[in-house]
Structure formats: structure tokens, C-alpha cells
Amino acid sequence: MTVLAFVIGVVVLVLGLAVSIALHEIGHLLPAKAFGVRVGQYMIGFGPTLWSRRFGETEYGVKALPLGGYISMAGMYPPSSTDDAVPSRRGRMFATMIQDARAVNDETLAGDGAGRAFYQLPVLKRVVIMLGGPAMNFFLALVLFAIMFSGIGVQTATTTVAAVNECVLPAGTEQTECAPGDPASPAAAGGILPGDVIVSVDGADVATFAEASAIIQESPEEPVTIVVDRDGARESLQVTPVLAEREVQGADGEVRTAEVGFVGMTASVEYVPQPIWQGPQAAIEQAGQVVGIMWQLPVRVYETAVDTFTGAGRDPNGPLSVVGAGRLAGEVAATDQPIVNRVSGILALLGSLNIALFIFNLIPLLPLDGGHVVVALWDGVKRLWARLTRRGDPRPVDATKLVPVTYVVVIGLILMGGTLILADIVNPVQLFG
Known part of the structure; x- marks a missing residue:
């Protein structure tokens, strides 16, 4: 099942990427057609063509290598002229590359492509066409x-208590279970139970577990009143947080170890729409x-x-x-x-x-x-x-x-x-x- 799930994840990602590429090219295609440019091809992928079909003047298709896509517009560059000879100092290889690019471009200008070329558009329309893909x-x-x-x-710690620690274990310890001599956690001693919904802490109403934790962490060794909703009835419980070393997240987002108030309870986590x-x-x-x-x-x-x-x-x-x-x-x-x-x-x-x-x-x-x-x-x-x-x-x-x-x-x-x-x-x- 795990292997199958892994394969499904890969397939979903590949299909999602293919859709992203297709939409990218549509972002170019739609404004190009709206501005009257002749579009010869709309292709997803590179290499040999696996499937294609012509609708109107445009051939739509899928190629073998799904690593990108393209649309072929008439006249991406101006047509060649007799003044376009390439100086020999550029080297034969580069000269051949330039001439080949011009030849391919000239082919797109055949027929009605000459009057519907990309290079003939105003600058703003050309920019819109080229930015259409990334914008999509x-x-x-x-x-x-x-x-x-x-x-x-977003996964958010709610005010519902998921679990209550039986005892207080030192920070960084490899101990996972309470020993007979370990002190009871303040939450357990105060009567907090899994399923309780925290309503207020020390007189302040709380909407998230983070708000409740902040008040508790700032009140070590001080009695704190925690009001919980238990099966529809409100209970007022007295809890005295102990001073303990725990990992806390600062205002800068960094997680560090600090001595703070600790009662020993964890929150249930739910997806909360933002x-x-x-x-x-x-x-x-x-x-x-x-x-x-x-x-x-x-x-x-x-x-x-x-x-x-x-x-x-x-x-x-x-x-x-x-x-x-x-x-x-x-x-x-x-x-x-x-x-x-x-x-x-x-x-x-x-x-x-x-x-x-x-x-x-x-x-x-x-x-x-x-x-x-x-x-x-x-x-x-x-x-x-x-x-x-x-x-x-x-x-x-x-x-x-x-x-x-x-x-x-x-x-x-x-x-x-x-x-x-x-x-x-x-x-x-x-x-x-």
C-alpha cells in the first residue's frame, strides 16, 4: 500500500506539472490569438510528437518529453534581409546557428504569417503575450x-485538550513513562481531563491554545484559574504551573529552550480554514x-x-x-x-x-x-x-x-x-x- 501511495503521489505531481505547463502556454496562446498573431503550434513537451490534432490554423499536441512546452508564433523576429550577413569573425558555428534561426523564422512568415507576425505588434502587446505564461x-x-x-x-492547536501528562518529566530526558517518585503534572493535579475545552485562563478569554499557553508560561509557581467546558458545563479549576525547561517559539519564529511555566497538557490539532x-x-x-x-x-x-x-x-x-x-x-x-x-x-x-x-x-x-x-x-x-x-x-x-x-x-x-x-x-x- 505504501509503494502504491508513493506511485500515486508521483503521478499526481507529474499530472499537476503537465497541467501547469499547459496553462502556461495557454497564457501565451490566448493573448497572441486575441492580438491577431498567427499561431502554428501549441505543444506540451519536447521531442517526438505523441499526439496532435489541428483546429483551424493551429496544431495542438503532446510530445514525448514533458519537460516544458511552447507555442510557435509567426515572426518572432523580423524577416531576413540581404544586410543580415554575419561577419566571419563570429565563427562559422555561430554564423550557421544565426542563419538557421532566421531560416526557421522566415518559414513562419509564409502565407498570411507575414501580416500577422509577433514582431509587428506594439511593444505593450508583445510584453503582454510573453508575460501571459508566467502570469498564468x-x-x-x-x-x-x-x-x-x-x-x-491550516493545522492549528485548538483549545480542546487532547492529552494530560501524568507527571512532569525533565526536558531532554529519554524517559517516556512516569516513575513512582515523579511528581504529578499540574494539569493532572488540577483535574484537567482530555476533551476539556479551555474557555479562559487567569480571567482572560482564549480563542487558541497558543493564547492559553502564553499565559501559563508567564505564570510559573503562581496559582492560575483555568475555566473549561466539560460536556456542556463549565468547570473552574486551580492549576499552579511549575518552572520547567521547555522549547518555546519566540516572536522571530526561532525555537529555543527557556524556563517557563508548564502544566503538562497538549492540544488537539485540527485544520482551521484561514x-x-x-x-x-x-x-x-x-x-x-x-x-x-x-x-x-x-x-x-x-x-x-x-x-x-x-x-x-x-x-x-x-x-x-x-x-x-x-x-x-x-x-x-x-x-x-x-x-x-x-x-x-x-x-x-x-x-x-x-x-x-x-x-x-x-x-x-x-x-x-x-x-x-x-x-x-x-x-x-x-x-x-x-x-x-x-x-x-x-x-x-x-x-x-x-x-x-x-x-x-x-x-x-x-x-x-x-x-x-x-x-x-x-x-x-x-x-x-
Whole structure:
């Protein structure tokens, strides 16, 4: 059953990623068609075509390698001209690459593509088309996080008492059971029972177990009145917290050991739906964290490679490949937890993947969407400068000249992706220790 659950988790993650890629390309496709650009292909994946069907002028299909997708628009670059000869000093290989890119681009301009080309659009429309894909991933992440936070909820310690310790055990001890001479816990001595719902502590109404714990921790060796609801009737109980070393979470989120008041009871944990803005807010915060990772991606990948070859543990907040994400999804699905916990975990993974796709595609390098946005903006700057200086319209920016740079970027992405895949196979992130 555990193996089957692991496989189901991986499959769900892969399908979710495929849907994310499909929606990303739809984010490009819809505005391109709305602006009149001829779109020849809409493909999910790369490599050999597994299935395709033409609707109107566009061929829709699925390819063998589900590692991305693309749409083929007419005239991503301006057509070739006799002035586009590449100087020999650039080297024959790069010259051939540029000419091949121009030849492929010219093919898309055949027929009615010449009057419906991407490069002919105003700058703003080109930017909208290229940002449509990443925007779709970010929107999907907002939806997934909203479902996770507001539809399912966040695990929260409620005011219902789940268990009461029989005695007080020293912090850090390996002892798990009470010995005859161990003192009774203040909660047990005060008459608190599992199932009691805490109403107030020391005269202050409490809505969460954290609020009750805060008052108790600040009152060591002082009698505290705890009012509980027991089977519909309210009971007023006297409890005197003992001073004990316990792990507490500070205002900065750090967990540290401190001497605080302790009574020896634990709360039941339930999923509590959060306000509708909490999920999107968490997605935005995570996007900020991913920006930091992407900014340092080559360094992070190098550190991952070092950890892999030296046998050191992986940074759980470091970059992952699709293999690593699938492995984590399998582990989440195979855990011995309620189904809602596993669903929430996989939703979190899919949401995080879409945030990563959103940020990654905004990197201002070709062939990524951010690179095409930069080319469009540069074209707009050239046109604006020509108008300001009262010159004629300049030729459109020919991004095929950047094909050698694009080639280097693609090679770098392949190397980093291969490194992460290897690391995720031989030195995976340990989600559950």
C-alpha cells in the first residue's frame, strides 16, 4: 500500500506539472490569438510528437518529453534581409546557428504569417503575450494556496485538550513513562481531563491554545484559574504551573529552550480554514523567497553538487529538479497521515512549483519569457529614441543575433538541470528525516 501511495503521489505531481505547463502556454496562446498573431503550434513537451490534432490554423499536441512546452508564433523576429550577413569573425558555428534561426523564422512568415507576425505588434502587446505564461503560473499558485489555506485550512492547536501528562518529566530526558517518585503534572493535579475545552485562563478569554499557553508560561509557581467546558458545563479549576525547561517559539519564529511555566497538557490539532487572503499572501511571500534562490541559482546548484559528491546533507530550501519534486510528492502521499494532510502537502508542492515556474521564466535571458520581454522593451526604446530625435523608424530588433548567447544559456540550464537530477537521485532532500 505504501509503494502504491508513493506511485500515486508521483503521478499526481507529474499530472499537476503537465497541467501547469499547459496553462502556461495557454497564457501565451490566448493573448497572441486575441492580438491577431498567427499561431502554428501549441505543444506540451519536447521531442517526438505523441499526439496532435489541428483546429483551424493551429496544431495542438503532446510530445514525448514533458519537460516544458511552447507555442510557435509567426515572426518572432523580423524577416531576413540581404544586410543580415554575419561577419566571419563570429565563427562559422555561430554564423550557421544565426542563419538557421532566421531560416526557421522566415518559414513562419509564409502565407498570411507575414501580416500577422509577433514582431509587428506594439511593444505593450508583445510584453503582454510573453508575460501571459508566467502570469498564468502565478495565478494557479494563488488558487492552489487559497485552496490549501482557506478550503482545507491550516493545522492549528485548538483549545480542546487532547492529552494530560501524568507527571512532569525533565526536558531532554529519554524517559517516556512516569516513575513512582515523579511528581504529578499540574494539569493532572488540577483535574484537567482530555476533551476539556479551555474557555479562559487567569480571567482572560482564549480563542487558541497558543493564547492559553502564553499565559501559563508567564505564570510559573503562581496559582492560575483555568475555566473549561466539560460536556456542556463549565468547570473552574486551580492549576499552579511549575518552572520547567521547555522549547518555546519566540516572536522571530526561532525555537529555543527557556524556563517557563508548564502544566503538562497538549492540544488537539485540527485544520482551521484561514481568511481568503491568507493563501495568496503566503504565495506572494514564497515568491519573494524564490527570487532569492533564483538570483543565486548557479551558486546554489554548485553547492548542491558539492553536497552530493561529499555526502553532505542537502539544504531543504535549495533548488530541486522535477525528479526531486516527484520524490517529495511520493513521500508525502506515502506517509501514515490522514488523507487531508497528504492532499494539503501535494497542493503545497504544486503551488511552490508554479511559483518557481513564474519566477524562473521572468529571468531576462533568452530563450526564457523574460528575455523576449527585454527584446521587446529594447525595441520600444529604439523607436522612442528615433521619434524624439526625429529620425525614421528604425529596423525592428533582430534577436536572432543573440542566438549564440541563447545557446550558451540553454547549455547552462541543461547542465544545472542534470546536476539537480543527479543530486535528487543519489542525495535527495529528506522531507521526513
